[in-house]
Amino acid sequence: MAYFERLGPGSFRPTDHVSGAWDESTQHIGPALGLLVHAVELELAGRRDDPMVISRLTYELLGVVPMDAVEVEVEVIRPGRTIELVEATYSHGDRTGIRLRAWLQQPRDTGAIAGDAFDPLPPPEEMEPWDPTSVWGGGYLASARVRRDSRGPGRARYWVRTDVPLLAAEEVSPLARMTALVDIANGMAIRADPAVVTFPNIDLTAHLVRSPAGEWLGFDTRVTFGPGGLGLTASVIHDESGPVGTVSQSLTVRP
Template structure:
């Protein structure tokens, strides 16, 4: 069973694997982030026959989405020959739950000057297996295979993969598959017991220097709580070849 069943060109039904960690009657937004990447890439392929790659994904989480049929839209906000800004939405009925703006760029050869300013992490086989359902509810976290090392409170290194496809027999890109795992970061390096403190994220921004490859997505994640109810989850993301970019999530911190 996949995360989503396609019902039409822009309409999908979530499966049990999409149920959320804070409330299993609503969707975990993780799979939706990957689905929106897939929609953007499908729209791009229908409009252009020259290559474009996503360099930034800026998601705004506008409200919870029930475990029910959802609709998506894609719109080009800023067309261009070498750079585009595209917006996509994800919602239920009249309500938009997620909005993302993606910058797309025309790729060019920069291998001779390429360099990485981000630190690597140990490979998956060098970390112990960890079961996220010991801490979190919901089908999404249960679908994840995690290898994790806790460095300190609110600081972890880990790898995540899943055998659950995003869309059944429909192929998706490595980036769409990886983006469906980006939001897991806020639950892998917890600073406080989630039964006593709620700290959901209200956004997610990913900056990429290349597209992730392969089934594993690696993270080095640090969580910070400020004194006034604000928080931040910051991650460097990896594939097996090394760092590929960063993910940041703004938190609303709410002690019980």
């Protein structure tokens, strides 16, 4: 069973694998983030025949979405020959639950000057398996396979993969498949017991330096709670070849 089944050109039904960690009657937004990337890539392929790559994904989480069919729409906000801004929305009925704005760029060869200053991440086989359902409920977290090195409250390194396809009977890109995993970061480096403190994220931004490859997505994550109800989950993301980019999530912290 996949995370979603396609009902029509822009309509999709979530399966039980999409149920949320905070409330199982609503969707975990993780799979939806990947579905929106897939929609952006399909719209791009139908409109242009030259290559473009996604360099930034910013998701505004406008409200919870029930475990029901949704509609996805894509619009070009800023067309361009080498740089474009595209918006995609994820709606239930007349209410938009998620809005994505994605920057796309025309690729060019910068291999001769490529490099990074991020700390390396140990490979998956050097970390112990960890069961996220020991802390979290919902079908989405149950669908994840995690290997984790916890380093105390709010600090962890870990690798995540899933055997669940993003969309039934439809091929998706490695980026769309991996993007369906990035929102998991807020539940992997736990700073406070979620039975005592809730800390859902209200947005997510991913900055990418390349598209991920392989089955595992790695995270080096730090979670910070401020003194006034605000929080931040900040991660460097990797595949098994090295860093892919960063992911940040604004939190609303509610004891």
